Amino acid sequence: MRAMLNAPASMLELEAALKEISSNKASSLDGVITEFFKTLWDVIKRDYFAMIIEAIRNKHFPKDVTRGFISLSFKSGQKTSLTN
Numbered sequence: 001m002r003a004m005l006n007a008p009a010s011m012l013e014l015e016a017a018l019k020e021i022s023s024n025k026a027s028s029l030d031g032v033i034t035e036f037f038k039t040l041w042d043v044i045k046r047d048y049f050a051m052i053i054e055a056i057r058n059k060h061f062p063k064d065v066t067r068g069f070i071s072l073s074f075k076s077g078q079k080t081s082l083t084n
Contacts, residue, residue: 008053009053009056011045011049014045014049018034018037018038018041019038023035
């Protein structure tokens with residue numbers, strides 16, 4: 001198990017993680033939704049993987065990659081209930 005955790009990141013791991021992300025979600029403040037990555041994956045995967053490897057090597061991701069918004073939106077029912 002330890003060897004597995006210490007192994008270098010792989011393109012297969014990155015592709016598996018991308019497939020698990022829900023559609024129509026923006027992963028950062030730039031508003032780029034998951035479909036962008038899924039649709040253009042063959043074009044951007046090498047550069048994106050290189051960025052991931054560089055971030056792991058430097059132990060630091062660019063600030064824009066680590067920022068995001070969480071917003072609550074009212075769906076239906078009583079507005080004061082947390083279940084809505």
